[in-house]
Every structure is written in structure tokens, then in C-alpha cells.
Amino acid sequence: MRITILTHVDEEGSKAYDAVVPQVARALKAGGHNPSILGVHDDLGRLVSGLKRRKPDLVFHLLECFGDELIGDVQVAGVLDLLKLPYTGGGPAELSLRTDKALAKKVLAYDEIRVPDFAVFDRDGFETGGNLRMPLFVKPLKADASLGIDGKRSLVHDADALMTRVAAIRKSFDGAALAEEYIEGREFYVGVLGNGEPIAFPPIEMDFGGLPDGLPRVLDGKAKWAEDSPEYRGTRPVLAELPDDLRARLQEVSLAAYRALKVRDYGRVDLRLTDAGDIYVIEVNASCYLESSGEFAAAAAAAGIDYETLINRIADLAAERFRR
16 A cells, blocks of 8 residues: 555654654555655645645644644544545544543443542633542543643642642643542553454553652653653553553553543553442553554553554555545
């Protein structure tokens, strides 16, 4: 197939792509495809003309934002639909459902999948989803990649700290804040691949053992991106060592959440396991990050699927779905 890898760049014409882009391109080329890369910032004309010029059989949709719009993948998926181009990952409806964390929690709760109780604070007031108990974890309602999450400030223990953090989120992200009950326990990531009969990979556990005392056991923005920080150095993903029955439970819950939110082709489910054995779904990441050393690729490798095979399987899944 002719496959266009669609990605975001900081300015039009730049070829300073995220590390995952050349990795995906090499994997597709090794799989016998003809990949090209189209990087756009916020120029809709460039996006449309670039796709029309390339005439791809499939678009590998890696564009997560469009200009300053953090959820630009939703709008871009709509453009791809209007252009009648097959592409990987969810459509506008599926991505919107995943992006609104409160709406996603409601859908999961309807399917009797356990989620933390929460409240949404927007400019018109607030909405509750359950009986909130301190401490609470506060983050942007619509943002990925741990944006707006600071372990020290995001975990609040009283009403004053809650409203201070909500105000900070509103100011920084010009949108609503989500406050959810903080679930103390182990943190797991379960990758899922497929459509009609998706499979769940072995769980990856986040090891917080290296965090300094006093820091909450969460993967905040520093732990993800600030390589010189104690948070980054003190956390690491590891293949979880679990009894078979617990591993099966985590995978079962992840598959149920994946299906409930209509995730297409591939995604990752983030979970917390309490000391009492209760499993909570924290987030469902459709079209999750595909970097070759990341959690999703590591989980696939543990399932016997190497990186090249993984990327080509995602492309095949999307192509098969559009053919149907």
C-alpha cells in the first residue's frame, strides 16, 4: 500500500518529526509498503493538498494536535472522512468519546466497569459523578500525555487546594478541570490490538520505587518528559509479574473498556489495582503512543509481536476495517 504517515510539526515545512514517525516509516517499508511522511501544523490547505498529491491507500494517523488545538486528531479524522481516505485509529465520534474523560467514565460506568468517582468544573459550574472523597486528583478534562499533571499540585487534600488547582487548570488550558477520587494502589497499562476479536497484551506495571519520599505514586508530566528530574529517574515501566488469575482479570477489564469506548485498531488501557483487589479504569488511550521503546511496544513484544509486525498489523487492521 501507499501509506501516508500524518503527523504534527511545530511549523509548516519542518521535518523535525517526533521520534515515532521515522520508526513507523521504517517498519512499514520493511513490511513491503511505500510510506511517505506528511507533517502539518495548522494549515488545512496544506493538509488537504498534501493528501491529494500523495493519493494514499491508507493514512497512518499520528497527528495528535492541530496548531494550538490539543484534540486536533478529532477534527483531522473528520477531514479524512470527508476525503474518503482510509486511516488508522478512531473516527471523530470515537475520538471525541475518548477525549472527554468525564463522558468516557459515564460510558464505562454504564457497562459496569469500575471508575473513580469524579466531578467536572467548567465555566458554567460543576457536575458530579459519584460521592467525592478526599484526596482528589485534578487534571484537564481534555488533554493527553500527562499535560497539566503535577504530582505535588494535582493531588489535593482539602477544598481550598481543590479550587486553587481547578483555577490553575482553567487558566492554563482554557477549559474544564476534572477532579477524580485518587485510587491508591498499583498502576498497570494493558495494550489492546484488534477490532472484531481484539487481544490484550501482558500488563505493564509502572514501578514507582525510585520516587523520593513525599511524592504521590503517579506518572506526572515530569515523570514522562523531564529526563533530569527525580520523577523521571524514579519511575520505570516493567513487565508485570502477576498470578495468572490477576493477569486475566486485568486483561478482561481492559478488553471490556476498549469495546465500551469503541476503540479501533489499537489502544492502551490505564488501570489501578487497590490492596483490596478492586480494579479501576483510569483512562482509555485510543491510538496510543507507538514509540518502539514505549509501554505499548514493550507489551506487544511480551506477547511475541515485534515492532515491525505490530506496526504493519495496525495498518492491515485499518485497511481491512475500511474494506468491510
